Amino acid sequence: MIIAERKPFKEIAAAVAPYDKILIVGCGTCVAVCLAGGEKEVGLLASQLKLAAGLKHRRIEVGEITVERQCDLEFLEPLCDFVADFDAIISMACGAGVQFLAHMCHFKPIFPAVDTTFIGVNNAVGYYTERCRACRRCYLGLTGGICPVTMCPKGLLNGPCGGTLNGKCEVDLQKDCAWSKIYQRLELEGRLDNLKEIVPLHPHSRGTTPGTVIHPAYRRRYGVDE
Numbered sequence: 067m068i069i070a071e072r073k074p075f076k077e078i079a080a081a082v083a084p085y086d087k088i089l090i091v092g093c094g095t096c097v098a099v100c101l102a103g104g105e106k107e108v109g110l111l112a113s114q115l116k117l118a119a120g121l122k123h124r125r126i127e128v129g130e131i132t133v134e135r136q137c138d139l140e141f142l143e144p145l146c147d148f149v150a151d152f153d154a155i156i157s158m159a160c161g162a163g164v165q166f167l168a169h170m171c172h173f174k175p176i177f178p179a180v181d182t183t184f185i186g187v188n189n190a191v192g193y194y195t196e197r198c199r200a201c202r203r204c205y206l207g208l209t210g211g212i213c214p215v216t217m218c219p220k221g222l223l224n225g226p227c228g229g230t231l232n233g234k235c236e237v238d239l240q241k242d243c244a245w246s247k248i249y250q251r252l253e254l255e256g257r258l259d260n261l262k263e264i265v266p267l268h269p270h271s272r273g274t275t276p277g278t279v280i281h282p283a284y285r286r287r288y289g290v291d292e
């Protein structure tokens with residue numbers, strides 16, 4: 067899932083200070099799970115904005131709505147009419163959701179209320195760790211399910227480097243060396259031979275941005291050559 071963190075209130079409040087009718091749009095999926103931008107966080111932000119305006123003797127209108135996924139056209143289309151009544155929008159989705167909302171709801175200033183942090187896992191309530199950088203060529207089959215791109219600060223595909231010490235990473239001794247973990251895991255799986263394989267340079271040319279993926283079954287529909 068996408069992990070995000072709420073921006074400081076001061077930053078959000080400053081961004082929408084010129085507007086009197088503000089719509090806050092939450093997202094009910096990843097950012098709701100990581101307690102950054104779901105329905106509850108929308109309500110909290112709305113209360114903060116109204117309270118702050120009241121303290122300055124200003125009257126503002128703050129609308130609240132949370133859609134299931136802001137990164138999905140199906141859920142955004144019905145929002146467009148609703149948005150028309152407001153001067154500005156605050157999106158509490160990840161960066162993809164904010165951009166999709168901006169694309170759909172033309173001409174309304176839009177402001178993010180969260181910082182999109184990483185693709186990670188939900189270990190427990192309020193505790194998330196990064197697991198993937200969406201590198202577009204997954205090596206987990208070779209590395210025992212441990213991502214060298216994400217877990218090694220140098221992103222080494224043929225590790226370890228010369229700095230690993232007692233299983234710790236030279237860049238941050240608080241953290242395990244990714245390649246030591248990979249070694250241990252492959253040893254347990256009886257697959258140490260994987261380490262004899264030299265992984266070629268990562269095909270960064272596949273990573274030009276923005277990326278597009280069209281499922282093979284839909285190529286004809288979207289006019290893409292087979």
Ligand code: SF4
Binds near residue numbers: 201216
């Ligand atoms: S190798 Fe790592 S960064 Fe690349 S796709 Fe797999 S998990 Fe994600």
Ligand code: SF4
Binds near residue numbers: 227
């Ligand atoms: S010590 Fe391990 S995790 Fe740290 S940079 Fe070197 S190979 Fe990567």
